[in-house]
Amino acid sequence: FDDGHEGLEPVCDLRASFELRTGARTTAERLASQVGQPVDGLIVPGHLIGMVGMRYSLPVNAPVNADALMINGRWTCVNVPLPTKTNTAIVTDDGTILAAKLSADRATEFMRTMCSLSEGVAITTVSGEHLIRHPWQILSEAREHLVADIESLTHLQIADADSHVAIQGNHSVCIGSGAVVEPFACIDATQGPVAIDTDAIVHPHTILEGPCYVGPNVTVNAHAHIRCNTIIGPYSKIGGEIGGSVIQAHSNKGHFGYLGDSYLGEWVNLGAGTTTSNLKNTYGEVKMQIAHDTSPVPTGMQFLGSVIGDHVKIAIGTRLATGTCIGTGAMVSLSSFPPKYIPPFTFCTDNVTGTYDLAKFCLVADRVMQRRGHRVTAEVAQAIADLHTRHC
Numbered sequence: 001f002d003d004g005h006e007g008l009e010p011v012c013d014l015r016a017s018f019e020l021r022t023g024a025r026t027t028a029e030r031l032a033s034q035v036g037q038p039v040d041g042l043i044v045p046g047h048l049i050g051m052v053g054m055r056y057s058l059p060v061n062a063p064v065n066a067d068a069l070m071i072n073g074r075w076t077c078v079n080v081p082l083p084t085k086t087n088t089a090i091v092t093d094d095g096t097i098l099a100a101k102l103s104a105d106r107a108t109e110f111m112r113t114m115c116s117l118s119e120g121v122a123i124t125t126v127s128g129e130h131l132i133r134h135p136w137q138i139l140s141e142a143r144e145h146l147v148a149d150i151e152s153l154t155h156l157q158i159a160d161a162d163s164h165v166a167i168q169g170n171h172s173v174c175i176g177s178g179a180v181v182e183p184f185a186c187i188d189a190t191q192g193p194v195a196i197d198t199d200a201i202v203h204p205h206t207i208l209e210g211p212c213y214v215g216p217n218v219t220v221n222a223h224a225h226i227r228c229n230t231i232i233g234p235y236s237k238i239g240g241e242i243g244g245s246v247i248q249a250h251s252n253k254g255h256f257g258y259l260g261d262s263y264l265g266e267w268v269n270l271g272a273g274t275t276t277s278n279l280k281n282t283y284g285e286v287k288m289q290i291a292h293d294t295s296p297v298p299t300g301m302q303f304l305g306s307v308i309g310d311h312v313k314i315a316i317g318t319r320l321a322t323g324t325c326i327g328t329g330a331m332v333s334l335s336s337f338p339p340k341y342i343p344p345f346t347f348c349t350d351n352v353t354g355t356y357d358l359a360k361f362c363l364v365a366d367r368v369m370q371r372r373g374h375r376v377t378a379e380v381a382q383a384i385a386d387l388h389t390r391h392c
Contacts, residue, residue: 001043002073003097003115009290010309010344011135011248011265013328013387016044016052018073021233021248022138023145024153024195024213027076030145033152034078035069043070043111047386050379064107070100070115076141077130087121092128135290135307135325136299138263142246143229146211150174150195159187159196171210176200191228221254233266235372244278244303248310250372262305265328267368271316276305278322286323289341292391296340299323309344311365328387329361344391355392358385 002016011020018028025033032039041059044052053060067086071078075098082099083089089100097117102110109118117123132138150156156174159167165181167173169189175181176198184204187194192211196202200214203222208214212226215234220226227243236247237254244261247253251264255272262276279302280286286304287296306320309328314320321337327344335350342348345356362384366376376384 001070001111001115002045002048004045005074005096005133007134007290008074008132009135010325010328011138011263011307013344014048014051014265014310014383016042016048016073017132018042019052019055020132020138021231021246022076022132022141024149024215024231025145027073030076030149031071031073031078035071035082040068043115045114047383051383054377054379061111064102064104064111066104068102068104068107070097070102070107070110072096072098072115072131074132075099075130076132077145079130080126083124085122088124089117089121090124090126091117092131093125094128096128096131098126098128098131134288134297134299135263136288136301136304138246139244139261139304140301142231143244146213146229146231147192150193150211150213153195153197156195156197169210173210176216197234215249219254245305250369250374260305261301261303263307265308265310265312267311267365268308269313269368271314271318273317274314274320275318276320276322276324278303278305280322288323288325290325292341292343296323311361311368327391329356329384331356345388358388358392361388 049060083101086103090098106118156176159173159175164183166186171189171193173187173189174195178199179196181202182204185202185206187208189210194208194210196214198216200218202220205222206220206224208226209228212230214232217235218232219237221239224239225241229244230242231246233247233249235250237252239254240256242259245259247264248266250266251268253270257273257275260276260278286299286301289296306324308326311329312326313331315333319337321340324340326342329345330342331347332338333349347354347356362376
């Protein structure tokens, strides 16, 4: 379930918390693997019902007809015993529900009230480790889960030795069916494993440093340098230098420029030469603003680049300051440093800053998505329109 927690903008504007790539897997995939059984149903805030229902062949916000184990989609890893007795729950010190085993009627009420426990449920309190509250935590959680996730990807095979591909280090190098690593690539598994998933292509003269994960149907362009703790989601196109970053899926960072300690959503395009700063000149703690009506929040991180929402377009040669957050659907084309916070659907140029027209935005999004065999469906259009209405 997605409990509707505020503070995850812009990464959960158009997806549920359990759909976030918090390692080589999404949280939903990891939790199902840890529990040992598939997910039977999903609970999400109302504005996400259409989008999530389109992506899963599962009941969404449907009445429950049997005892059910409810797990919070912000909880990236099960690290305490799950409830086994009916009508029991584990809750954090601040009252966040991590998991609950509920009878059918209580489970349905839980769904109807958007994730509130009714009276009579026995509660065990825990610390709340691995619970995501802000976008930058995705990066630290992903780094922690990456190696274990790679080890659990049983469909990958140990890469065959190839005299034209340099492999060094004692950690595993795994490759999926149909994936191609072209000659003169270098795979450095000294510090951790490297996984190249199904039908991915790694072009010549590329360096991959483990631990890292290259998702299905990803293209890594020649001369790219993929540093450790990098996770590239499906159907993305990658070039230049990337380190310590997570790319959700379907995004383009195909040219030179540095992406460091950053999170990219889906359908993002970074123009050639786009570069993120991930360390302040003072070497101090990075603060980040994630919503228009909030102040910058201390992140507890010394290295933090940018958090970039879905459908963001960034022009060539853009320089992003440490701790920049760009809202869903923004278009940035500035000759100077952009603001460290850009609201959703903001159209930024040297000459004008305004709101991206909804109809034009959807037209452009449809063109972009068609290149990967997707379209702006009615569900996608409605979710985008709802977000546009809330922010513009």
